[in-house]
Amino acid sequence: MTLPLLWLLGALGFAQPAPSPLAGAEVHLLDNGLPVLVSSLPHTDQTVLMLKVRVGSGDESTDAWGAAHLLEHLMFEGSANVPGDAFDRWLTEAGGDNNAWTTQDETVYHMRFPSGAMERALFLEADRFAHLDGGLTEDNLANQKDVVLQERAEALDGQGGHDLDVLLGLIFPPGHPYHHPILGSQDSVRGLSLPALRTFWRTHYRTRNATLVLVGPQPTSHLAARARAWFGPIVDTGEAPVRAATSTPLTPPNLAHGALADRISGARVYLGWSTVPLGHADEPALELLTYLLDDGPGTPMADQVERKRGLEQGAVLATHGDRGGYLWATLSSPRPRGRPLARQILRLIRSLHLTAPDARALDEARAAWSADYLRGWDQPATHAEALLRCYELFGQPDCRDDALARVQRVTPEDVQRVARTYLTPDRAAQLTVHPRRRRPPRDATPVEVP
Amino acid sequence: MIGLLLPYGITLGTTLAVAASPLPPVAPPVIAPAPDWHTTRPASAVLVHWLPLPDLQRVTLVIHAGHPNTRGPDPDALQVWQEQWGQASTLADRVETHRAARRIDLHTAASAEGGAVRWMADFPSEAWPEAIEALAQLLHQPHFAPRQTRDAARHTWRYLSRQEHVSPLAAAGDAIHHLWYPDSHPRGHRPDPRRLRRLGPSDLEEVHRQAWALRPVQVVIAGPVDPQRDADALHALWQDRSIEHAPRPVWPPAPPRGGILGVHVEEAPLAAVAVRLPAPSISDEDRLALDVAQWALGDHFLSRINANLRERRGWTYGIETQAHTDHEHGHWTVFAEVPVHRAHDAIEEIEREIRAFLREGPTQEELLAHRHQVIASWNHQHQSARVAAASWTRWLQLGFTPEEARDRSHELDRLTPDEVRDRAERWLDPRLGRVVIAGDRDALRAVLDPLDIHLPWYGSIDAALGRLEDATP
Numbered sequence: 001m002t003l004p005l006l007w008l009l010g011a012l013g014f015a016q017p018a019p020s021p022l023a024g025a026e027v028h029l030l031d032n033g034l035p036v037l038v039s040s041l042p043h044t045d046q047t048v049l050m051l052k053v054r055v056g057s058g059d060e061s062t063d064a065w066g067a068a069h070l071l072e073h074l075m076f077e078g079s080a081n082v083p084g085d086a087f088d089r090w091l092t093e094a095g096g097d098n099n100a101w102t103t104q105d106e107t108v109y110h111m112r113f114p115s116g117a118m119e120r121a122l123f124l125e126a127d128r129f130a131h132l133d134g135g136l137t138e139d140n141l142a143n144q145k146d147v148v149l150q151e152r153a154e155a156l157d158g159q160g161g162h163d164l165d166v167l168l169g170l171i172f173p174p175g176h177p178y179h180h181p182i183l184g185s186q187d188s189v190r191g192l193s194l195p196a197l198r199t200f201w202r203t204h205y206r207t208r209n210a211t212l213v214l215v216g217p218q219p220t221s222h223l224a225a226r227a228r229a230w231f232g233p234i235v236d237t238g239e240a241p242v243r244a245a246t247s248t249p250l251t252p253p254n255l256a257h258g259a260l261a262d263r264i265s266g267a268r269v270y271l272g273w274s275t276v277p278l279g280h281a282d283e284p285a286l287e288l289l290t291y292l293l294d295d296g297p298g299t300p301m302a303d304q305v306e307r308k309r310g311l312e313q314g315a316v317l318a319t320h321g322d323r324g325g326y327l328w329a330t331l332s333s334p335r336p337r338g339r340p341l342a343r344q345i346l347r348l349i350r351s352l353h354l355t356a357p358d359a360r361a362l363d364e365a366r367a368a369w370s371a372d373y374l375r376g377w378d379q380p381a382t383h384a385e386a387l388l389r390c391y392e393l394f395g396q397p398d399c400r401d402d403a404l405a406r407v408q409r410v411t412p413e414d415v416q417r418v419a420r421t422y423l424t425p426d427r428a429a430q431l432t433v434h435p436r437r438r439r440p441p442r443d444a445t446p447v448e449v450p
Numbered sequence: 451m452i453g454l455l456l457p458y459g460i461t462l463g464t465t466l467a468v469a470a471s472p473l474p475p476v477a478p479p480v481i482a483p484a485p486d487w488h489t490t491r492p493a494s495a496v497l498v499h500w501l502p503l504p505d506l507q508r509v510t511l512v513i514h515a516g517h518p519n520t521r522g523p524d525p526d527a528l529q530v531w532q533e534q535w536g537q538a539s540t541l542a543d544r545v546e547t548h549r550a551a552r553r554i555d556l557h558t559a560a561s562a563e564g565g566a567v568r569w570m571a572d573f574p575s576e577a578w579p580e581a582i583e584a585l586a587q588l589l590h591q592p593h594f595a596p597r598q599t600r601d602a603a604r605h606t607w608r609y610l611s612r613q614e615h616v617s618p619l620a621a622a623g624d625a626i627h628h629l630w631y632p633d634s635h636p637r638g639h640r641p642d643p644r645r646l647r648r649l650g651p652s653d654l655e656e657v658h659r660q661a662w663a664l665r666p667v668q669v670v671i672a673g674p675v676d677p678q679r680d681a682d683a684l685h686a687l688w689q690d691r692s693i694e695h696a697p698r699p700v701w702p703p704a705p706p707r708g709g710i711l712g713v714h715v716e717e718a719p720l721a722a723v724a725v726r727l728p729a730p731s732i733s734d735e736d737r738l739a740l741d742v743a744q745w746a747l748g749d750h751f752l753s754r755i756n757a758n759l760r761e762r763r764g765w766t767y768g769i770e771t772q773a774h775t776d777h778e779h780g781h782w783t784v785f786a787e788v789p790v791h792r793a794h795d796a797i798e799e800i801e802r803e804i805r806a807f808l809r810e811g812p813t814q815e816e817l818l819a820h821r822h823q824v825i826a827s828w829n830h831q832h833q834s835a836r837v838a839a840a841s842w843t844r845w846l847q848l849g850f851t852p853e854e855a856r857d858r859s860h861e862l863d864r865l866t867p868d869e870v871r872d873r874a875e876r877w878l879d880p881r882l883g884r885v886v887i888a889g890d891r892d893a894l895r896a897v898l899d900p901l902d903i904h905l906p907w908y909g910s911i912d913a914a915l916g917r918l919e920d921a922t923p
Binding site: 088090122371379 | 472473474475476477478479480482505506507508552553555574604608616617618619716717718719720750751752757760761762763764765766767787788789815818819822823825826829830833834
């Protein structure tokens with residue numbers, strides 16, 4: 001059968017798209033349950049393909065830590081119709097490039113390529129999504145285990161490369177999807193077998209558990225038709241396993257304070273709190289709270305801590321995932337004592353407990369958040385990811401107005417309320433990173449990178 | 451089972467699928483024309499190049515002054531200045547200015563290379579001309595907060611004196627730089643820790659004043675801009691229109707010859723290797739062929755060295771390469787972080803791949819793939835004002851018009867594998883390379899001594915400060 005005929009037939013018999021009216025971006029639900037988001041950016045020659053699979057380290061059993069990330073590596077090593085290194089070779093020779101990332105909740109593959117290579121890119125992505133098992137070999141597995149363990153070792157060798165892994169292990173109790181590191185541990189990665197990974201892939205790499213995004217200069221009707229031609233024929237194997245309900249602990253189990261030794265002369269301190277998952281009503285207020293505390297001069301991290309106290313590199317960040325969220329603040333100092341740093345962070349947080357932010361500061365935080373949010377929508381890769389996030393949060397591919405409106409509705413009292421609810425000293429997990437040659441703080445338990 | 455369900459109801463199994471080999475062909479990428487651009491001249495030694503990209507949302511402005519192959523004003527102060535100018539911390543006493551910048555989403559940065567400095571501003575198009583007014587204040591009345599300046603200078607000093615964590619990769623990078631550039635070279639400045647500790651705001655203000663006076667100046671502004679509408683506001687940045695002659699570039703000495711040394715990074719669990727080879731200047735007739743060689747060897751995921759060290763052997767998460775090209779010379783460096791017991795093997799494999807390339811040249815497929823990547827890269831760069839401005843600034847600095855830069859991709863059509871091999875052979879001789887191994891000295895000696903390899907060892911502070919007197923040939 002010739003390829004064009006195959007594509008034509010593949011395109012038949014599937015549901016007609018129900019275009020969303022929003023800003024030209026459309027969502028098409030294929031008959032096999034795969035949502036396809038498409039958007040046309042006529043000014044670009046570049047097409048971006050992004051495939052999100054709803055599986056991350058949080059979906060691993062205790063004996064399979066690191067499976068989602070290792071599988072991400074193996075997805076580049078060949079599939080039924082793409083032998084060996086051909087995935088990269090065939091895309092590179094067409095002028096394209098690609099990469100992927102894994103989090104606790106998702107694995108995302110992305111490619112960008114000249115528009116004339118779209119058929120090839122769709123073929124490559126569809127083949128490894130549907131036929132990875134045809135390319136899995138013991139040799140590839142052994143090699144990629146080495147690469148992943150080296151990735152882990154190189155991160156350890158960099159400054160603070162695993163601090164966040166350790167902090168999350170303190171914030172979230174054992175058994176929580178966010179407790180263990182995304183890369184797994186040395187032993188767990190070594191112990192992953194080909195049959196176990198094949199089962200993991202079959203369980204999670206399903207059309208109903210993924211989202212495909214295509215952004216390029218082509219009309220949306222063409223993008224949708226080609227996505228349907230390649231991904232429509234993939235057999236629907238049903239729903240992925242339902243994720244167990246996660247009760248986000250507001251109080252860490254032991255009011256954890258861990259101490260991690262590192263090759264430094266000063267100290268770094270992290271305080272973290274578990275908060276709320278993506279889409280929760282309190283998420284916008286928590287986002288703005290980070291901008292209110294730490295966004296350069298005029299905000300407390302710069303004025304009251306870094307500048308007045310001569311401390312370096314303070315940061316306050318919030319992350320929201322499918323099954324939980326966390327907010328963490330960090331301070332480092334050339335001096336090796338961690339206790340004053342923790343006090344400074346708690347003082348910052350306490351200021352919000354006592355007084356709601358003034359309206360002007362909140363307006364500035366909103367402006368800064370909105371600018372960050374809207375930046376880069378004219379570039380295909382950023383645009384594709386923005387569509388994906390919109391679809392997850394609001395069920396539609398362009399949610400700019402809704403996202404901005406959510407932030408507009410936050411009041412100073414909302415910010416104070418979320419600070420009082422989630423960020424309390426007795427709920428904080430603390431990590432102190434100290435010089436190897438000094439003893440850990442007395443009230444801390446020595447911890448190691450898993 | 452998950453499978454590609456063919457329309458006639460058969461699930462495509464592995465065997466059948468491989469036999470069918472349904473690889474879709476690709477339409478070769480076509481290089482886009484250079485966008486229209488205009489040049490204006492607000493002062494005799496200042497050229498402003500306008501690159502209108504009306505479909506974008508943000509504007510990027512790059513101001514490039516001076517020449518990298520001259521000695522810059524006070525290199526120690528410049529090092530701290532480039533971290534501080536335009537950063538939020540420099541505005542710590544100017545909360546209102548910072549608030550304005552935040553409101554209009556203005557991002558600024560500065561960098562220095564030899565005697566050349568560069569300022570960058572990036573803002574949404576609707577912030578024009580407010581962003582230019584805020585930028586003018588930063589350029590004409592720079593302010594460096596005392597505490598932040600001292601902290602930044604001490605931070606640099608602490609890094610150089612290795613009081614903070616240093617990775618073998620960073621130590622190898624420092625060492626290979628100083629090993630390559632002698633202190634007589636404009637890029638070879640050896641940092642002075644004592645001077646860094648004494649730096650204050652007045653030093654940064656003075657070095658900023660000197661940097662702003664550097665000539666010639668090339669400005670690139672990319673994004674949804676309109677010279678007719680916007681030129682007056684931008685030209686006003688150069689109120690002083692006096693003619694200042696550019697300092698004459700100093701021709702750098704010839705690159706040094708081969709050698710290897712070790713850098714001790716106490717208790718480092720991994721080792722880093724760096725191999726640097728000479729490469730032609732931008733105007734050299736071998737340059738295009740060397741671009742192909744560097745790309746095929748190390749500059750993409752399946753490049754020969756990465757495929758060997760990562761995909762075949764699993765020794766590294768991925769190699770890194772750095773290509774440097776300017777008017778006078780160039781070099782190309784491969785970095786890899788590997789297990790300690792693989793440090794020597796990794797260097798051997800890197801050199802083995804280079805030698806194989808010098809024997810065989812690139813394949814026709816590599817040549818074609820490189821050409822497609824060059825075209826794709828050209829086409830992609832105009833999708834972001836920041837990337838477009840950075841690329842155009844570099845071409846102008848190297849003496850190309852954008853059209854000439856674009857035409858280089860056509861010259862690739864004429865290159866044959868044999869020609870690439872012959873030209874690469876003139877440059878990429880591993881015997882002329884400089885090599886650094888960084889890691890824990892005792893652990894590395896346990897690997898190297900049995901091979902009868904004995905290196906001069908330096909501390910990581912020596913590497914940072916450039917106190918490297920000798921390397922074993």
